[in-house]
Amino acid sequence: MTNPLWPDTANHAASILERCLGNEPAHCQAACPLHIDNRQMIALIGEGRFDDALAVVEEKLPFPKVLGRICTRPCEPACKRQEVEEAVAIRDLKRFVADRRKLPAVLPVPGPERRERIAIVGGGPAGIMAARELRLMGYxxxxxxxxxxxxxxxxxxxxRYRLPREVIEEEFNRILELGVQVRFHTRLGRDVSLTALRNDFQAVLLAMGAHASVKLNIPGEALPGVYTALDLLGRVNSDRPVAIDRAIGRTVAVIGGGDAAxxxxRTAPRLGASDVHVFYRRSRDEMSASPQELRDAELEGIRFHYLVAPKVIHGGAIHGDGTTGVRSLECLRMSLGSPDDSGRRRPNPIPGSEFQVPVDSVVVAIGQTVEKDYWPEGLEATPWGTVHVDPVTLRTNFPNVFAxxxxxxxxxxxxxxxxxxxHAALSMDCQLRGQPLEAIPRESARWDSGLDMDPGNVAPEPRQRVPPLPAEYRIEGGGEVDAGFSEEAARMEAGRCLSCECRKCVEHCGYLARHGESPADLVMTLARILDDPDDEARRIPYACNLCRLCAQVCPEGLDIGAMVLSAREQLVATGAGPLRAHRPVTNHQRWSTSRLFTLSRAPRGHGTCEYVFFPGCGLPGYSPRLVSGAYEYLRAHLPDTGIVLDCCGTPTRTLGDRAGFERIRQRMAGALRRSGTHRVIVACPNCQYTIGTYMPELEVTSLYRFMTRFGPPVPSAIQGAMQGAIRPNAVFSVHDSCVARHDTHLHDSVRELIRAMGYRIEEMPNAREHARCCGIGGMAGYADPQRLTRAIRDRAFETPHDIVTYCAGCRSTLASSGKPTVHILDLFFNPSRLANKSKFREGPLSTWVNRGKTKVHLWRGERG
Ligand SMILES: Cc1cc2nc3c(=O)[nH]c(=O)nc-3n(C[C@H](O)[C@H](O)[C@H](O)COP(=O)(O)OP(=O)(O)OC[C@H]3O[C@@H](n4cnc5c(N)ncnc54)[C@H](O)[C@@H]3O)c2cc1C
Ligand code: SF4
Ligand code: SF4
Ligand code: SF4
Incomplete structure (x- = not known):
């Protein structure tokens, strides 16, 4: 039978699933259009696991060598390291792992064959990515x-000096091995029509790129010696290069500010030019070319002229072979006005600022747009001349055509x-399967990172750079100019990554670290357990300390402990909790609240009382002497103080037994009522929490606050032999109880009392509201004894000093590790404890003996 989450648990779970940042992507991953998990890739590089790092990249990117060289790095401006000094060199690290692989990549295997056929027009990055994804889906x-x-x-x-031909072939041609058919020399609009493709294939993707150059529209643009960047670069890159080196001449003007410019x-000097000038109509800040490309161009001697626009290209030059060409470029100087539609400041010509530059050729590189010659009839266009698509589905106005x-x-x-x-491949798949378009995976959407990293205290460390090749060698060598990172540089660069993520709770909590990557994983695990509680898994909700450190460190304040507690309550209510392992706890509760160990009485000679002292069950089990000492101290200052010996029911409550706790609560309330007061003084922070939270009709105050108010029992008031045990100037660390993490007054009172006794305090690294549980909180040790042992040691040895605590349970837990740990009341009423550290650990029966003694001593009105 299914057992859906109950409202309480469901509310906690929903809030964690909705608000937890644990599965948020790092800023660089959100900014990457492919959402590559750069954080993980970089962490693996740091560990020297280069092939694993490459596998992380290849999960999303089948062309790591290509993108490792020419990606425009949209991830890097988002990198948090930028707030310290400079972004992590994410692209270069990607290239490093891709280049390092010596063996051929292992190709994925396409899924079961599907009968639908898909046509893709264009063998560029968009078309080949879609072809690969669809082929792997079995189309x-x-x-x-x-x-x-x-x-x-x-x-x-x-x-090729940026991207060698072999790299392109290696990565793009893999598509053929996957079984994708390619028809080269087949042009849409010339050799095949869209209508034919729509008839022969179930879906069509248009991915023809933008290969028409934008014109300058100035006189002289048609002269021989004027090239478009696409024309020049295309001819140089072709396998049958046209002899343009003679025509390009020695002095070349390039117009534009983008990567093509x-x-x-940079290509011109490789064709023999010695004097290359780039003219750009805005300032350097507005250039769209990547800063690294600009630096490389400057290194190779290219000269940049900003705020300059061409006006006329003058011809008339006569070459040695009798052909004519460009003689000069006439330009105008510009000034920048207000921002235009692109957000960049608009360039305005300065009248009368014309000047001429003698040049042999001009390369126009002011942008590309979509070619019009093949445009299929009826295909809707945008005002910019590109194919119009629905932004969610990438579908055009034809139902089975995407772009x-x-x-x-x-x-x-x-x-x-x-x-x-x-994105188009996922969308086409959805359509072909008849699924609603909302089913397109989140993968293809834009992502934002909800992380709020503060790199405030991070020490600056310079970004690693590949040493540049000398300029002459770069040009004359003819090969790739960027050699890529060495292993040493890659690992150093990886070390700069801040590994942006929110796992604050997991970092602070051994329980969470053991049970999932993130709290969302734990929610899923608990939902499964509540649905089908089998023996082993039921331990999981019982292994949490309910210490709520998670809520303290969580930027969203998410309280995982509260969810775990309500899951326990649900298990108990359905008969699946607590565990067999909890029998000692349930037995303890039965005995602890029995008449044998409980007592309620007003002070001798008083019918009723103004206050009642409630030492709980832990303190009497530890030391009758401390209970009596504290009670006498209180009576010296507040004579009308009665006493109630009982257990507040915290163990029953934390096991999730609401009904059992309600019985204890009712009985305890009766005992307190009989004492005739609603003012309770407690010695244990668990009692303070439980009574304070579940019995709002009572006024609860900590014993230690009274002690600071009246002043601690001074050494002179402590008798004879005990005084010798006090070690003035001894240093202690305070272990704050996790249940009291928000009680600043209690923290202060305890410290004030310790200092008043002449001791020094060295705080533990995790103190006060950041206190870590001693290990026993939430009865976790019964469900996961192994973790208990580790948790106790971790906490006890967080400090080299002896520990003082104000919870008897924490004291005995920490002392069980061998760490000298005393209760704060030991400092006043039993300082000999400090001298004899071997007595810190008690046997299992001694607590019951002590509780019996406490009752008897108090009953007789004697001191223990
Ligand atoms: C000079 C230059 C430098 C660049 N540098 C970078 C860079 O460093 N980093 C970067 O990220 N981007 C760079 N880009 C941009 C990048 O190359 C493109 O954005 C990207 O290639 C677009 O991919 P696509 O698949 O949409 O189109 P394309 O890559 O243009 O591919 C389209 C394909 O369709 C084919 N085709 C066209 N028309 C038809 C038709 N009618 N029938 C059949 N097939 C057709 C074409 O031959 C081509 O193979 C640069 C562009 C240029 C021009
Ligand atoms: S510091 Fe690391 S994880 Fe954070 S954004 Fe930069 S590369 Fe990504
Ligand atoms: S309550 Fe404590 S033990 Fe439980 S998840 Fe939170 S921090 Fe971890
Ligand atoms: S601290 Fe933990 S619970 Fe809070 S947002 Fe971060 S991962 Fe989620």
């Missing part, structure tokens, strides 16, 4: 490509083309 995929190779603009235009400018990449977005980047190619 039969055919790519129609006008050229003779795969890779699109990447292969056609990106210069920089590529053209992705530059043909939709205009000239853009490879990583965006890949992301939209994948």
């Amino acid at each position: 039969s995929v055919t790519v129609f490509e006008t050229g003779d190779a795969l890779g699109g603009a990447v292969r056609r235009y990106i210069p 920089i590529d053209a400018a 992705a990449g530059d043909v939709v977005r205009g000239a853009d980047t490879v990583v965006d083309a890949l992301a939209t190619g994948r």
Whole structure:
């Protein structure tokens, strides 16, 4: 029978699932259009696990060598390290792991064959990514490509000194091994029509890129010696290069400020030019070219002229072979006005600022747009001349035709083309399966990171850089100019990553670390257990300390302990809890609240009382002497103080037994009522919490607050032999009880009392509201004894000093590790404890003997 989450547990679980940041992506992963888990990749590089790091990249990106070289790095501006000094070199690290692999990549295996056939027009990044994804889903995929190779603009235009041809072939041609059919030299609109494709295939993807150059529209643009960047780069990159080196001449002007302009400018010296000038109509800040490309261009001697626009290209030059060409470029100076639609400041010509520059050729690189010659009839366009699609589905106005990449977005980047190619594949799959379009996985959506990392205290560390090749060698060598990171540099760079994530609760809690990657995982585990509570798994909710440190450190204040407690309550209510292992606790509760160990009486000679002292069950079990000493002290200052010996029911409550706790509560309330007062003085923080929370009709005050008010029992008041045991100037650390983590007054009172006795305090690293549980909280040790042992040691040895605590349960737990630990009342009423550390551990029966003695002593009105 299914057992759905009850409202309490469900509310806690829902709030954790909704608000927990534990599964939030790092900023760099959110900003990456492919959502590559860079944080994990970098962590693995740091550990020297390079192949594993590559596997993380390849989960999302099948072209790591290509993108490792030419990605425009949209992740890096989002990197939190940027707030310290500079972003982590995420792209270079990706390239490092990709280049390091010596063996061929292991190809994934396509899923079961599906009968639908899909046509993809364009063999560039968008088309090939979609083809791969769809093929892996089992579809039969055919790519129609006008050229003779795969890779699109990447292969056609990106210069080989940035991206070697073999790298493109290695990564793009893998698609053929997956069984994707490619028809080269087949152009949409010339060799095949969209209508034919729509008839022959169940779905079509348009991914033709943007290959038409934007014109300058100035006189002289048609002269011989004027090139577009695409023309120049395409000719240089082609396998049959046209002899343009003679025509390009020695002095070259490049117009534009994007990556194509920089590529053209850097290509010119490789064709023999000695004097290359880039003219850009805005300032350097507005340039869209990547800063690294700009730096490399400057290193290679390219000269930049900002706030300059071309006006006329003058011809008239006569070459040695009698052909004519460009003689000079006439330019205008510009000033920047208010921002335009692109958000960049609009350039305005300065009248009369014309000047001429003698040049041999001009390369126009002011943008690309979609070609019009193949435009299929009826296909809807945007006002910018790109293919119009629904932004959620990437579907065009034809129901079975989708589009992705530059043909939709205009000239853009490879990583965006890949992301939209994948998005289109998921969308096409949804449509072909007849699923609602909302079923398109979140994968393809834009992500934001909800993380709120504060890198405030991070020490600066410079970003690693690949030493640049000398300029002459870069140009004359003809090879790739960037050598990539060495292993040493890669590991150092990986060390700069801040590993942005929220696992604050997991970092602070051994229980959470043991039971899942994140609290959301724990929610899922608990839901499964509540649905089908089998023996072993039921231990999981009982292994939490209910210490609520999680809520304290969580930026969202999420209280995992509260969810765990309500899950326990649900288990008990359905008869599946507590565990057999809890029998000692249930027995303890039965005995503890029996008449044998309980007592309620007014002070001798008084019918009723103004206050009642409630030492709980732990303190009497530890030391009758401390109970009597404290009671006498109280009576000296508050004569009308009665006493109630009982247990507040915390163990029953924390096991999730609401009904059992209610019985204890009623009985305890009766005993307190009989004493004739509603003012209770407690010595134990658990009693304070339980009575304070579940008996709001009572006024609860800690004994230690009274002691600070009246002053501690001074050494002179402590008799004879005991005085010798006091060690003035001894140093203690205070273990704060986790249940009292928000009681600042209690923390202060305890410390004031310790100092008043002449002792020094060295705080534990996790003190006060950040206190860690001693290990026994929530009765966790019964469900997970192994973790208990570790938790106790971790807490006890957080400090080199002896420990003082104000909870008898914490004291005996910490002392069980061998750590000298005393109760604060030992300092006043039993200082000999400090001298004889071997007596810190008690046997299991001694607590019952002590409780019996306490009752007898108090009954007789004697001191123990
Ligand atoms: C000079 C230059 C440098 C660049 N540098 C970078 C860079 O460093 N980093 C970066 O991220 N991006 C860069 N880009 C941009 C990047 O190359 C493109 O954004 C990306 O390639 C777009 O991918 P796509 O698949 O949409 O289109 P494309 O890559 O253009 O692929 C489209 C494919 O469709 C084919 N095709 C076109 N028309 C037809 C038709 N009618 N029928 C059949 N097939 C057709 C084409 O031949 C081509 O193979 C650069 C672009 C240029 C021009
Ligand atoms: S510091 Fe590391 S995890 Fe954080 S955004 Fe940068 S690369 Fe990503
Ligand atoms: S209550 Fe304590 S033990 Fe339980 S999950 Fe929170 S921090 Fe961990
Ligand atoms: S501290 Fe834990 S519960 Fe809170 S948001 Fe972070 S991961 Fe989630």
